[in-house]
Amino acid sequence: MSDCLFCKIAAGEIPSNKVYEDDLVYAFYDIDPQAPTHFLVIPKAHIGSCGEITAENSAVMAHAFEVISQVTREMGITDFRVVSNCGPQAGQSVPHLHFHVLAGRDMTWPPG
Ligand code: 5GP
Ligand code: ZN
Numbered sequence: 001m002s003d004c005l006f007c008k009i010a011a012g013e014i015p016s017n018k019v020y021e022d023d024l025v026y027a028f029y030d031i032d033p034q035a036p037t038h039f040l041v042i043p044k045a046h047i048g049s050c051g052e053i054t055a056e057n058s059a060v061m062a063h064a065f066e067v068i069s070q071v072t073r074e075m076g077i078t079d080f081r082v083v084s085n086c087g088p089q090a091g092q093s094v095p096h097l098h099f100h101v102l103a104g105r106d107m108t109w110p111p112g
Contacts, residue, residue: 001046006096010044020071024060027071027101036104037077041068047097050086068101077103083111 001007008014009028016028019039030038043060047053053061065082072080080103085092 001096004046004096005094006040006042006098007046010042020067022067024063025067027067030100034100035081035102035107037075037080038100038102039071041071041099041101043097048095049092049097050084052097064099068099072101072103075103079103081107 005014009016010026019027019029020041021027024044025041026044027039027041030040041064043057043064045057045060047057047060068082072078080101083100083102084098085100
């Protein structure tokens, strides 16, 4: 999608602090971290949110979770939270599907 911030980050058109990259997904540190470790995992192909996952595009979600597991393991992180806000009322501010990975502090429940 031409006018999407995270499509541009995934394509390297806007700089980011890369955590991981392969053909399907891109991971990078959040510009406004909410925990000592806070990075985002996004599909390279544009999907607006979890609400747009279909039988045709869902394989990349399984891959994204493999990457989350691999990257956190390599970082030595055992306890972490994965969050995906879907829609403005849920707190989504960038309309390209992303998984927040947060770690390094105590987490509260329920989330705000
Ligand atoms: P959301 O609010 O949609 O759940 O999450 C979007 C996240 O993207 C926020 O945590 C925000 O800090 C992060 N973000 C927004 N713009 C940029 C950017 O240009 N670079 C990086 N690295 N993160 C961004
Ligand atoms: Zn996009």
